[in-house]
Amino acid sequence: MKILNRQDFLGKNYPTRIIQFGEGNFLRAFIGWSIDILNEKTKFDAGITVIRPINTDFPPSLNTQDGLYTTIIRGLNENGDKISQSRLIRSVNNEINPYKNYDEYLALAQDKNIRFVFSNTTEAGISYHENDKVNDKPPVSFPAKLTRLLLERFNHFNGAADKGWVIIPCELIDYNGDALKALILRYAQEWQLPTEFIQWINTANTFCSTLVDRIVTGYPKDEAQQLEQELGYHDAFLDTAEYFYLFVIQGPEWLEQELHLDKYPMNIQIVDDIKPYKERKVAILNGAHTAMVPIAWLCGLNTVGEAMQDDDVREFIEKLLSEDIIPVLDLPENQLRAFAEAVTSRFQNPYIQHQLLSIALNSMTKFRTRILPQLISGMNKGYISERLSFALAALLVFYRGQRFDEFYPLQDDDIWLTRFTELWPRVGNTLDSKEFVRIILSDENHWEQNLSKNDKLVDKVALHLDAILQQGMRESIKSLK
Incomplete structure (x- = not known):
């Protein structure tokens, strides 16, 4: 049986425009899946580089399948009909482990095409780690890692106002965007980073709070063999989820156009207050x-x-x-x-x-x-x-x-x-x-x-x-x- 790779499974490739902190089931069936659909239905044209936020080798890297994986969306649709939809996701380009490839991680900050940062590092991920230092390779906490990446971008582009990022965390805490921004500013102060950098964080970057809603049931262990027979290939990253999907983003109105939601809205809502x-x-x-x-x-x-x-x-x-x-x-x-x-x-x-x-x-x-x-x-x-x-x-x-x-x-x-x-x-x-x-x-x-x-x-x-x-x-x- 074939194993997923981009040589045998030809299709469109997308330039990396998104950094995603977190490699787990939820993001793959939520962000990766939605970006893949936007790429197909609109001219969004965005690939994802996944960052593994903790130092672990489990699960294996998505690189083993060239970033490809399959989502299986199952449940009752709007008409009450029972459905099961499989989709080969091509939106993920690669995965980087910053604990093993720190220079490759920092190099992302120098890519002028990158515009968005998504994350799901669990509820405990948006937290402060007092021993994190600016010169750590990498710092332990997710907010500290992101602070260091933002500093690299600020320095590389000399604080250019048009090189800021739209940062959209999906962690299940209230006003997650505000919480993440507060921790980044805290690290900037404690690390005694330039005042100009702090101003750039506040003026050139957009932090959005979110509400995510989808039950993701993950790898279908008991059904994997049967599903692979139906698909015709082996996929170690099979990901199952319910049909329902809701993504509410508290952000500026222009975000609707940037995400091409005006062309294909899906169930993503840009609102003033979540x-x-x-x-x-x-x-x-x-x-x-x-x-x-x-x-x-x-x-x-x-x-x-x-x-x-x-x-x-x-x-x-x-x-x-x-x-x-x-x-x-x-x-x-x-x-x-x-x-x-x-x-x-x-x-x-x-x-x-x-x-x-x-x-x-x-x-x-x-x-x-x-x-x-x-x-x-x-x-x-x-x-x-x-x-x-x-x-x-x-x-x-x-x-x-x-x-x-x-x-x-x-x-x-x-x-x-x-x-x-x-x-x-x-x-x-x-x-x-x-x-x-x-x-x-x-x-x-x-x-x-x-x-x-x-x-x-x-x-x-x-x-x-x-x-x-x-x-x-x-x-x-x-x-x-």
Whole structure:
């Protein structure tokens, strides 16, 4: 069977215009994939040089396949049809390990054609490493590596204003562009770099914060042999991902033209502020997950897909999104409803088996960040959502750790696990449900306020909790229809 290389698999090559920090599955099925499509559909004409941000030989270098790899995009499309699309990605030209080829790494700064920097170095990647020095080959942290590269470019082009970069990090932290820029400026100060360089960073370079949204399932170990037979070649970098794709970039309007999105928009949006889009994702996608887990699990279901095939659970989640979450969010309603429809479609993706218990990790904190804001928004308007308060009651019952006659492991902070272990045996004996709920909601350190002061909320959650314990989860959600 053939192995991918550019001699046997002929096609267009693109000049390097992009530096990408990170060689992992996500960037290959997100940035590499989207750039490849823009190259095909427009005159974007941009190749990528991948930088390995840490000193490791695993996974092997993309150079072993001349930068070529295959993405397999699978899921339900806008019409609800099941699809699987393979694509040979040609946008990556090469990979550089700066720990082994530092001079080659620095030489990128001298290439006048390079315009964009993308990155995904994990949430821990945009961080400060106090021992990084300007003369390290290379510095340890990603921001320090990028600072050194920017300094090389500044020096080589004598601070030319038109040689700055558009820097677009994809790490999963709030306002990642601002965070990365702040660390670069910190290193510039600590390394006592010229004032002119700092001014050039601020005026000639554009730092964009982003929101990325796609489930990338990576190398399909169990299916690789079959997929390679279908493709007709061996690919050590096969990369699978869901059909849905969203890239929100907080940046200037001219970026739309530079990325050729005016010619082929894909699902990349250039916006003034990513905050409402982040809130939308957290409230709708993550919020639906968090509400679903205890309800579906205690109905006897095990995966997100099973939950969405269950009429009772699916109807609860769809109404929760439509009637309890969307009305309190700050974006146009048509955008919110379209996003919610995409979310329910994603949950039904037959190619992804999301185990409910794996999503249940740290659910107490997830409820506070993902669902509580919508519950409080309603309370501030004078009403308490039946479904959101029911979701809270279901979560508390989930932390009893028992489904029918079986016990299951709970994963959360020790303080919560200890508290539930102590309190649940007392419920119905020395502790009534209302007092139990009051104790849980009174934890100001967790909820960042004393929710137990709202007697109506305590009463409603306790009422739902009693119904679940007495009737079972399925009968309880049916009564909410």
